[in-house]
Amino acid sequence: MDTDQHLAALEQKVDTWLMLDARLKAIEDSLKKMAPKSSVRDWIETLSPFIIAITVFAIGFVFKDSVVQALEREKLDLSYVGNVRDLIKNFDLAQDQSSADSNAIALAMYGKFSLVPLIERLQGGDVAQLAAERGLRIVGSIDPAAACSAFTKILLDPARQYPWQTHNAVVRLMGAADCVPAIPVLDAYLADMGALDDPAKLKKFAQRYSNSTAFDTENVDLFKQEVRDASSILNVSRERADRGEKAWWK
């Protein structure tokens, strides 16, 4: 091999190395470009285990607190039930009006918890009925929202569980308990009582009571007057509230 040929071969090799070096540099540059950088995502990825742990802890803390509160409330409710049960027993065993009244008033202090037992006793004899009505009047003052809701349900009861005397007492109580949201219910009730001179209409109207045959013409006028009285009281209350007086239902 002559010198020129040898030189040419060397040059070719050098060119190849240079090309390889250039390619290597290009690859290194590409790799440098592809190298990881510090971003928000990186931060999130880094911190996510801690964030999850803290969140779980916070949720657990809040959840535990609400569960404890609910359990405490349940305990309180159960103790109320025990006390209410004793008072109901005393109420039923009362030997005169004053002791029945005392037990009804003590029951009423338990607010919404006393609503069902007192409403049931509106169907008792005269002593029980008068005492229950006194108790319910107090519940209406303490917790008008719960009382009015219960009273309204009775007037609209589709199951016809209550005698007309209970409806009658409830209407009186609604007036006393400031049941302003129930004004439309009372107005509708009064409208239904509008044409009860006709015996057929009276019979149909009375079907809303558990003792429909005990509701006759004798009761209509007096009951109508009770509904009008209650509605009138509530309208006065509504007007006062419209003038800016404080009202529980606003």
Place this chain on the structure above:
Amino acid sequence: MVEVNRAAFAVMLLFAPGLASALSDCAALGGASDAYKVVMDELALPADAGAATGKLQDLKNRLAFTLSLQLQEFQSDVVSKKITPSIDLGLVNCVNRMPSPGGLEFDAQRVRTLNNQRVVVELWGNLLASSVNDAGTPHALIGYVIPPMLHYLPNQATLGRFSVQYPKNGGDVGGTLRLPEATAFALVGLGLKAFKANKYDLSTWAFGRSEASIKQAQDFGGTAELGTLLDYVKVAACEVREKARGDANYAGPISLTPREHCGAST
């Protein structure tokens, strides 16, 4: 004196020791019954009857028997007349219910409640071993309340409350006991409730029968109040007939009778 006037009654109560009084509840008054009710409470013995206990117990038994019998007769009469619409008249025994002798517990609210519970009359008794008149003779003070009268005629309360002493024949314990007032007052209460319910036939019958019973009570020794009650009943019966004639929904026998002038309004 066979019937106690109010002043003497008040004095007697002041000096009557050991009279029991407890208005316990009578659950049978509530519920869904549509029957008109005659309520018979306890006939209470005095706490300190002593040696008179036997005689008082005997009087109590006879009174209870007579009252039950009269009220059963009354019920049978109502059923046998087949009055339209038919009615149910129940005798409700309220054991241990003892209103005070003057019936002070029967205020407006209780009267309204009893009237709504379809009570036509409530009666109760206090037995006394008398130290005021006939020595040692037991007697009973029977109290009557007519809830419909007190409810619809609050200004004539004397026509809705009565206290009558038995036995009426001067204290003969062994004599025949009659309590015509019990039937009379029940009929008046029933007549008034039926009137308000536009049950004209029933009301006319009840007021008519009550006239006879009131007269019978007067014959056995009555008070001025019975006379006033009789006047009221006559006017009320006339008003029932007048109202029946003017009621387009009524087509019973009263509509065939001539018009009347009833006088004072009820």
